[in-house]
Amino acid sequence: MAAVVSFTRTTIGKKMLMAVSGAIGYGFVIAHMAGNFHAFEGREEFNAYAEGLRTIGQPFVPHTGLLWVVRIVLLVAVITHVWMAIDLSRRDLASRPVKYAKKDTVQSSFATKTLRYGGTAIFLFLVYHLMHLTLGNAHSNFIPNDPYHNLVSGFQNPISVAVYLVAMAALGMHLYHGVWSMFQSLGLNSRRTDLFFRRLAQASGILLFIGFSIVPISVLLGIVK
Amino acid sequence: MKLTLNVWRQKGPNDSGHFETYHTDKVLPEMSFLEMLDVVNQDLIAEGKEPIAFDHDCREGICGTCGMMINGVPHGRQIAGTPTTTCQLHMRFFKDGDTITIEPWRAKAFPVLKDLVVDRSAFDHIIQSGGYISVPTGAAPDGNAIPVPKPKADYAFDAAACIGCGACVAACPNASAMLFTGAKVAHLAALPQGQAERYDRVLRMVDTHDAEGFGGCTNFAECEAVCPKGISIDVIAQMNRDLFWANLTRSQPKAKKESH
Ligand code: HEM
């Protein structure tokens, strides 16, 4: 425990906690995106998949048991990630009290420079998304335990689809830099692996954006109904 | 060449400072950036005004004394198109009629002393906290007595090329000195002589880095782009790796509380 706490002593240690919590999020979004594709198989399959998430491990664990374990891990990861982001960002902004009158950059990308704004957008979206498709209080026609219905009726609204697409663009951009950054922060990167991790991050960002966007767009176009 | 310069003028550490505009038409393309400032200063002296203060020493790109923000980038890196120091940036990279904005490095840990001169003692404190190896005194050891594999020697040499100019801090959006600190950690971590103190060194140097008021690294990699010696952020990954093991395996030094 003392060893874990020791990570919060330094800016590098805090960044490692961000990287590990970000890695948990990265694994989660890949699995989530893959799961969403069940929408193309129709109502029965999609709802069976959703129910399956609740019955994994039975009869050894209770109904929704493992789902709650995953939810708690994700919650701890989100809290750690956002907490460290705020803590580090406040320190970073304070380390240059007098700003430059003129400041230019040589090589940092748009995705890199917008990490804080994109992260904030993702956080706001996370709240909306849970209220929309999990809890239903941001949904005009929510039926508990019928996720397929909630998905299809929810995405009839073009504004809702637009919010999802913007948020997924923010997520894609976040990971376009973040996945490489995670390896660098943890000290797992080197000159030999740098290009590979850069390309992995870029591919992850683009593929996650496309993969997540396909479902809402397909619903709006009537391909999934 | 005709140039317009917007230069940061600040009488001393407690002055709030301001920009002043100067015009000159005596600049030749062969001049270095510092020689251009010398010419402007001669005119200021002739007019009985205070010349622009800036740091310089070797004027051949090896000492790390010079350094200023030139149009928003340390050492005018974006204008030269290649890693350079301010003293090695030549006026041929500018066009007749250009306007150039010149500012000091800006960081909480680098207070401005006068005009373009900043106090970089924080770098010395980082080095003093661990950027060395302890050797018992006695006769100098034979240079070849300790074999070092060639790739390790090259890697250590690349990291050791740091001249401490501070461009990495100046370019970083967080005014972080991780490239400077990482260069020394990686240099000594690659060599057999550095092993004995390796994990205590990284803890102490990173602690001092943070205590001096530098920001954290957010992996923008602007530092490596402006480093006159082309030091790669590889050294930061090496430092992170060593700090990770140090965190897991070492008892932590007492937190530094003294203020500088
Ligand atoms: C699904 C959600 C998210 C995922 C998968 C994710 C993933 C990541 C990853 C992998 C990194 C790189 C870590 C590193 O550089 O070591 C990162 C960095 C960052 N994230 Fe997130 N993140 C998410 C949500 C958020 C949220 C909600 C915020 C909130 C404000 C945020 C703010 C940041 C910031 C500021 C950084 C840069 C940290 C730094 O460079 O110091 N992220 N993220």
Ligand code: FES
């Ligand atoms: S004056 Fe020595 S490096 Fe520029």
